[in-house]
Amino acid sequence: MDQATVEQTNRSVLRPMGMSLSIEQLNAWYGRKQALFDINLTVPPLSVTALIGPSGCGKSTLVRCLNRLHETIPGARVEGRVIANGLDIYGRGIRPMNVRRHIGMVFQQPNPLPTRSIFENVAIGPRLNLGLRGSRLKELVERSLQQAALWEEVKDRLHSPAISLSGGQQQRLCIARALALEPEVLLMDEPCSALDPISTLQVEELITYLKRQYTIVVVTHNMQQAARIADRTAFFLQGHLVEEGETQQLFTHPRKKETEDYISGRFG
Amino acid sequence: MSVPMPTSPSSTLQSGESHLHPFLTTRSSLNLRRRLVNALVVLSTTLAALFAAGLLIYLLYYVLSQGLRYIDLDFFTQLPTPNGEPGGGMGEAFQGSLILIALASLMGVPLGLFTGIYLAEFGRGPFAQGVRFLVDVLNGIPTIIFGLLAWVLIVIPMQTFSGLAGGFALGMIMIPIVTRTSEDVLRLVPRELREASLALGATEARTILQVVLPAARNGIITGVVLAMARVAGETAPLLMTAFGTTFWNTDVTQPMDALPLRIFQFTLSPYQQQVNQAYAGAFVLIVLILLASLAVRLATGGFKQR
Amino acid sequence: MSQERVSLSKARQQWVGWQRMLRVQRPGDLFFRGITLLFVLIVLGLVAGTAWILISNSLPTIRRFGFSFLTNKAFDPVHDVYGVLPAIFGTLMTSAFALIFAVPLGLGASIFLVDFCPRPLRLILAFLIDLLAAIPSVIYGLWGFLVLAPWLHNAGEPWLQQHLGFLPLFTGQPEGVGYLGAGIVLTMMILPLIISVSREVMLVTPIAQREALLALGATRWEVIRHAVLPFARVGILGGVILALGRALGETMAVTMIIGNQANEPSLSLFTPGYTLASVIANQFGEATPGLFLSAIIEAGLILFIITLITNILARWLIASLQRQAQGSRGGRP
Ligand SMILES: Nc1ncnc2c1ncn2[C@@H]1O[C@H](COP(=O)(O)OP(=O)(O)OP(=O)(O)O)[C@@H](O)[C@H]1O
Numbered sequence A: 001m002d003q004a005t006v007e008q009t010n011r012s013v014l015r016p017m018g019m020s021l022s023i024e025q026l027n028a029w030y031g032r033k034q035a036l037f038d039i040n041l042t043v044p045p046l047s048v049t050a051l052i053g054p055s056g057c058g059k060s061t062l063v064r065c066l067n068r069l070h071e072t073i074p075g076a077r078v079e080g081r082v083i084a085n086g087l088d089i090y091g092r093g094i095r096p097m098n099v100r101r102h103i104g105m106v107f108q109q110p111n112p113l114p115t116r117s118i119f120e121n122v123a124i125g126p127r128l129n130l131g132l133r134g135s136r137l138k139e140l141v142e143r144s145l146q147q148a149a150l151w152e153e154v155k156d157r158l159h160s161p162a163i164s165l166s167g168g169q170q171q172r173l174c175i176a177r178a179l180a181l182e183p184e185v186l187l188m189d190e191p192c193s194a195l196d197p198i199s200t201l202q203v204e205e206l207i208t209y210l211k212r213q214y215t216i217v218v219v220t221h222n223m224q225q226a227a228r229i230a231d232r233t234a235f236f237l238q239g240h241l242v243e244e245g246e247t248q249q250l251f252t253h254p255r256k257k258e259t260e261d262y263i264s265g266r267f268g
Numbered sequence B: 001m002s003v004p005m006p007t008s009p010s011s012t013l014q015s016g017e018s019h020l021h022p023f024l025t026t027r028s029s030l031n032l033r034r035r036l037v038n039a040l041v042v043l044s045t046t047l048a049a050l051f052a053a054g055l056l057i058y059l060l061y062y063v064l065s066q067g068l069r070y071i072d073l074d075f076f077t078q079l080p081t082p083n084g085e086p087g088g089g090m091g092e093a094f095q096g097s098l099i100l101i102a103l104a105s106l107m108g109v110p111l112g113l114f115t116g117i118y119l120a121e122f123g124r125g126p127f128a129q130g131v132r133f134l135v136d137v138l139n140g141i142p143t144i145i146f147g148l149l150a151w152v153l154i155v156i157p158m159q160t161f162s163g164l165a166g167g168f169a170l171g172m173i174m175i176p177i178v179t180r181t182s183e184d185v186l187r188l189v190p191r192e193l194r195e196a197s198l199a200l201g202a203t204e205a206r207t208i209l210q211v212v213l214p215a216a217r218n219g220i221i222t223g224v225v226l227a228m229a230r231v232a233g234e235t236a237p238l239l240m241t242a243f244g245t246t247f248w249n250t251d252v253t254q255p256m257d258a259l260p261l262r263i264f265q266f267t268l269s270p271y272q273q274q275v276n277q278a279y280a281g282a283f284v285l286i287v288l289i290l291l292a293s294l295a296v297r298l299a300t301g302g303f304k305q306r
Numbered sequence C: 001m002s003q004e005r006v007s008l009s010k011a012r013q014q015w016v017g018w019q020r021m022l023r024v025q026r027p028g029d030l031f032f033r034g035i036t037l038l039f040v041l042i043v044l045g046l047v048a049g050t051a052w053i054l055i056s057n058s059l060p061t062i063r064r065f066g067f068s069f070l071t072n073k074a075f076d077p078v079h080d081v082y083g084v085l086p087a088i089f090g091t092l093m094t095s096a097f098a099l100i101f102a103v104p105l106g107l108g109a110s111i112f113l114v115d116f117c118p119r120p121l122r123l124i125l126a127f128l129i130d131l132l133a134a135i136p137s138v139i140y141g142l143w144g145f146l147v148l149a150p151w152l153h154n155a156g157e158p159w160l161q162q163h164l165g166f167l168p169l170f171t172g173q174p175e176g177v178g179y180l181g182a183g184i185v186l187t188m189m190i191l192p193l194i195i196s197v198s199r200e201v202m203l204v205t206p207i208a209q210r211e212a213l214l215a216l217g218a219t220r221w222e223v224i225r226h227a228v229l230p231f232a233r234v235g236i237l238g239g240v241i242l243a244l245g246r247a248l249g250e251t252m253a254v255t256m257i258i259g260n261q262a263n264e265p266s267l268s269l270f271t272p273g274y275t276l277a278s279v280i281a282n283q284f285g286e287a288t289p290g291l292f293l294s295a296i297i298e299a300g301l302i303l304f305i306i307t308l309i310t311n312i313l314a315r316w317l318i319a320s321l322q323r324q325a326q327g328s329r330g331g332r333p
């Protein structure tokens, strides 16, 4: 069985249930500076979880701990567990590259590979991880670009360099790149910060569609957005998880004073 | 908006077809191959680095350990003995090198510094860009070309090799180094400092001379030291200009010795005593350059960043 | 009347424009600026003067031999016939040798230094490499002449001949001095240069691009292959060309080990030969005014032109990389 078939088999088995993440006692440091303190949070499968909080509170750090990207920063360190479908991603014998391949990520700043073509940018994940080539690869790239609502804009210039796209298009290209690997979980760090309102709306619709088959964690500064798309929302302050719950619940009846202050715009 | 979804899960799956956790599906041949390639790259680049570093460290160690054996006080204060008799040193080479470096600095430092000031303070537009480019190119011209230049310009008309010609050739080599480092450090001087001075009514010239240059002093000195260390080791341009001598000489119109020149000539010498002294000279030269690099690193905080 | 006014205001505009262009309000500033400009012009004059002196002084041989100076094998003061074919061949041969070995080694070593090397060791090695790049060539020449050449003569070359003698590269009499020794010494000299330039450009690869690859589950090598190398490619090429320029013009280290003989160009690495720089270093002592002197200077002119071209190419490549790097935030892994 080639790698692509194995993956597809696994997907078929797992997709109906989706992947849940359960973060337990997670602490993260940059050198001596601690950025996350004892985070406990459960991300249900096939749902959208929004992370909100003022700038610098550790949202990006948490997201980067979920696909083992945090530890690639020199001096950075993580302690605690992140259980994905019963398996700790920080457990022994788990390869980070395998975790990252199944937990996709879209970064705060669009980061396409500038010298590669649009096509290559999307194709590179499946090419490396699944050894896909030829028409299957083409189909996958087209499908991913369509999902990211970019296909119509780029279908005639798939082979021009990615750097020729606008900022918003680049961000959607990065979404397509993550989707091309058909990950179990999709981490999105402020995916709309570089987008105009129409593309933002498209991405929001996309997220709502995708949650049927993907577990999604999305960082956002926009509370209306969180209210629109998220099933659950978690509020962070200075590296601590202050409150977490059903989005409706959290926005209408926050239990903590800090949460109320933040969502009513009194600070942050 | 209609978005095509990923292939929907098929129900045609035989049960027992592994409920493998996705994180554990690493044992495919593709992933094995990727990890193998990765390991091979790590291994081969490590070997390349070890080989390169080992080779160079061996060379350095060999020359240093040989040289150390033949160093004594006489080596710095005495003249070479004739015909490789025991004893003696290469005092005249140290004397000559000092004079040559001073001559070179006399020419290279002002030219380089003012060109650097021009580029940093007024250097906008295509002319400055051209100057910058030319200075960089000047830096890559083989140094023997400058020896040739001084030979044609000074040695042949004067009909004698001379320290002056050597200093001129070395000065040409210093110019681009001093120019580039001083331009770089002058650009680092904060804008506010200039603006404050100008706002207080100082003229532009005064501002640059009395505020900007002192603020950049350490950096400029670093650049000059770097340039001096560089020309201290230059041999080729001195062959046909300063030429070398085995006697004390402070007359810049006469042939003059230099440390690298003496190392070169004693290396080729048939006498073991002189070969030994060539090693000793190499030791001193390497140590001088090591010290200069260390000083520059410390002054610019180069160890912290990387 | 109104015509006049228009032209007057035009003149004033022009004056203001001039003032703004020079950004000068006071005569003292103008003076200072003039002084710095004067120094710049002196430097430019020196560069132009170098070119002019080389050209004007090699006119006798250029007139006499024309293009055949490049293809003539003899450098023969006795019959007053000059050519630098062996020297050009030797220059290219030894530099090519050095690049063939130093580029893969140097690139591998810099990849190791940037990506695989444990942190504390990284600082030490990087400093050492920079130090080695600053070691004067006479030191390399000393080692080449006193250690490498005797070893090649007694052990290295006989061994090569015995085991690889069927290759034209390893035929002929082992002499110790020759292309092989010069090539090895040049390799060692440009190695630190290549390592330090490629390390520098690889270090400024934006972290975001490394992370893009990492987040797709790439191995460390795949990150280098798809994020670092495409970004650093142009800069590395610039560094290699810079190193080539160094190898082409290197004088002392080569002169001390190449043997300095105007032999027929030959593929055998054991042949003692010449390079352009070593011709100059060896012949200037006996030079007599006339064609002989002119021939030496023309050798210098050819070297000047070759290195000028390689340097301009290298600078242009590096500058284009810097333009590309601007805007995207650089980062150190
Ligand atoms: N590479 C780093 N090195 C050191 N400290 C860092 C680094 N990255 C982030 N931090 C610190 O960690 C804390 C959390 O940063 P993080 O980027 O997770 O915040 P954030 O919630 O994503 O903010 P924003 O909304 O602005 O993106 C901040 O105090 C920040 O200064």
Ligand SMILES: [Mg+2]
Binding pocket: A059, A060, A061, A108, A189
């Ligand atoms: Mg963030």
